[in-house]
Structures are given as structure tokens and as C-alpha cells.
Amino acid sequence: MLDCLPNSIDPLEYADKRRRIVGSVPLNEMSRVRDMVLNEKGEAKVDLEFRKEGRRAVVSGWVEADLELECQCCLEPLDWPVRSKVHLGIVSTIDEGNLLPEPLEPLLLDETGMIDPADIVADELVLAIPPIPQHPQCALPKTETDAESRENPFAVLAQLKNSRQ
């Protein structure tokens, strides 16, 4: 197992010193991710390098995890491997974030100036999870809709009968 990440770091200081974080985060320690996966005992691997690009402090690297989602169709597990590239520009204001050149995404610091690297990991994983996870075969048009349209005429007939009584 890899080392656990530090909980709180100063990303600007890390960028000045060109520090790198390599480690892992248990999925169940990320509240936003924990509720979206079935394998909360799993972990995400992360490799982040803090450095300067010109005067700008950036974080780049990747986040990787083998997630197990619940198919919203058959409710069976759905393997969802994630390998996301991270390329963030560290900013203190939203305006500054809007000025970042592509493909940098903003990493907005709050007034403490500190971040929890696990938040970067959680952000990437949440982004990689589809809003409605489904197996490819489950996402195909289903017979259920056929059944519904077959049922509906009867429901309409029943209503007509009732209204005539």
C-alpha cells in the first residue's frame, strides 16, 4: 500500500519547492465519493506535482481508481475504472480562475490558503462518475417501455368505462 496523503498543505509553498505528492486515499474517507460507490473499501491512487509555470502555481498529475458503481437499471455492480489527468492553476479569486488558459482548471484557495489534497482526488472522481451509471447493455432501449405502452391503452379504456358508469 502506498503512503497516505497529508491532510492539509500550503499549495503555493509546495509549488515554490516543487514538491510532489504520491500516495493513496481510501474511498470511504471522501464523503462525496463514498456515497456514490459500492466498493468504499477501495482506494484512489494519486500522483500530484506542484510547480510553477511562469509565475503561475500549478498542480499536475493524475488520479486513478477502480470504482464500482451501482447500475441504475439492474442495480448490479458496474466496474468503472477512472484515470483522470489533473492540471490545475492555483488561484485566490474566481476572476483569476476565469483568466486561466486552457486546459488549466482553477483550484480556488479559501482565505486559509491551505488545501486537503484528498479534495482534489474527490473532485476528479466525482467528475468521472456519470449522473446515471448504467451497463452498456442496460442503457439500450428496453422492453419496459413497450410494456408500458401496452398497458396504457387498457388504463385509458378502464378510465373510459368508469366515466360512463
Ligand SMILES: [Zn+2]
Ligand atoms: Zn445494469
